[in-house]
Structures are given as C-alpha cells and as structure tokens.
Amino acid sequence: MIGILIKYFGYTNLIAGYDPDAVTNEDALAAFVGNRVLAVALLTVAVGGVEYISTGDGTPWHWYAYGALVAVIAA
Structure with missing residues (x-):
C-alpha cells in the first residue's frame, strides 16, 4: 500500500x-x-x-x- 501511495500518487x-x-x-524519487x-x-508475498x-x-x-534479495533491492 505504501509503495502504491508513493509511486502512483506522489506521497513522497x-x-x-x-x-x-x-x-x-520529486517524480523520479517517487x-x-x-x-x-x-x-x-512482492518478494515478501512470494x-x-x-x-x-x-x-x-x-x-x-x-x-x-529473501534476505539476500532484499539486500540487493535496497542497494
């Protein structure tokens, strides 16, 4: 939900x-x-x-x- 609010609605x-x-x-950051x-x-649900x-x-x-992939995504 938070990802959707940030990406699609610009709640930076x-x-x-x-x-x-x-x-x-600000749009690129969002x-x-x-x-x-x-x-x-998505990874957490998987x-x-x-x-x-x-x-x-x-x-x-x-x-x-999971831990390895989250670390890669966060980097």
Missing part, C-alpha cells in the same frame, strides 16, 4: 528522511522508491507462499534467499 512525504529542499526531481517498496512487498507450501524439511533456504 512517506519516505523516511525526505527533505523537499534537497530533492531536485518512482525510484515506490518501485523498490513494491518489489520488497516468500510467504513458499513458506505456506514448503514441506517443512527444516531448511529455511527461502529466508536466506
């Missing part, structure tokens, strides 16, 4: 540390941050689905992949 004030005086292109928030949300259907063999490989 939802971005932590947002300083309107330091931003030169698209950049909104895309990343939406990507992490990992939840994997967790739901997993066999429970004791290996939390999907959480390792």
